[in-house]
Amino acid sequence: MNERFLDPKYVDNLAKAGLISSDNKENVLFKWTDPNNVANIVGADVQGTYRQPFEKRLNQATGKLGRPYYKGIAANSSSTGGFRVPIFQDLTKPLRLYVTESPIEALSLIEHNLKTNDPEKAIYFSQSGLKYDAMKEQIESLTPFVKDNEQLEVVFAVNNDEHGREYVKDSLKKMKAEDFEMHPFLQMPNINNGDWNEVLELEKTGQLKSRLTKQKDLKQAQALLQNEKVVVEDKKSLNPLNRLIPGANNSVKKETSQQLEVTR
Structure with missing residues (x-):
């Protein structure tokens, strides 16, 4: 978690509250509580802590590079669940729901807001992606706790990329229809194509080394794929049939080879 620049104090507090733990493979578990009964665990995000080998991340067929760390959802998790953290600093404030894309981004946003925002009464929620139904369930569960003269404040804090912006647009359209x-x-990150963990990294270090690492990995992947292509081409060039009649198809090459052997 240190690589994610999260304050260990907040992580420890959530672990003591039973919201964060680990499994027998040392993956971090971000537990999902039932919005209608917080004592009930309905799922979990599974976040790896060991960097996966580069070769395992690279898909040779598509050329795509996978995540450096394992990321998944625990078996039998609720389809509309997600990691949620209450921050109740001022109970006189309107109830607010922050919607993010991952637990680490939710925790990063909490740190950012604690330094920049006034005290609030809020739930920070991770959808584990962009899932309208998950957000909808949270809104419906919180609505009964909104004061009569107030409305629930829903803060879209998803990633500042094309998918995030489209999600906000589509969600607002659905909400209006419903x-x-x-x-x-x-409240989106002020970094183009960025997320809240990158904002936290930039605030704490003044730079985005994580992006440089990603760029380095992509270059390494491209070089590896190019080397694989060269090796394949070299193997083709070593085929004696290819040297006999360059550009001819295999059946012609075999036939020509047999004819040459007969005439020798």
Whole structure:
């Protein structure tokens, strides 16, 4: 977790509260609580802590590079669940729901907001992706706790990329059609194609080394794929049939080879 620049104090507090733990493979588990019964665990995000070998991450067929760390969802998790953290500093404030894409981004946003925002009464929620139904369930579970003269404040804090922006646009359209009673806000990272963990990294280090690492990995992947291509081409050039009649198909090459052997 140190590589993610999260304050160990917050992580430890959540571990003591039973929201974060680990499994027998030393993966970090971000536990999902039932919004209607927080004592009930309905799923978990599974986050690896060991960097996966580069060769395992690279898909030779597609050329795509996978994540450096394992990331998944525990078996039998609720389809609409997600990691949620309550931050109740001022109970006089309107109830607010922050919607993020991952637990680490939710925790990063909490750190950012604790330094920049006034005290609040909020739930920070990770959808583990972009899942409208998951957000909808959270809104419906929180609506009964909103004061009569107020509306639930829903803050879209997803990644500042094409998928995130489209999600916000589509969600607002659906909410309007379903006549949701809530007040929407937008708080996206001020980094193009960035997420809240990158914001935290930039705030704490003044740079984005994580992006440089990604770029380095991509270059390494391209070089590896190019080397594989060269090796394949070299193997083709070593085929004696290819040297006999360059550009001819295999059946012609075999036939020509047999004819040459007969005439010798």
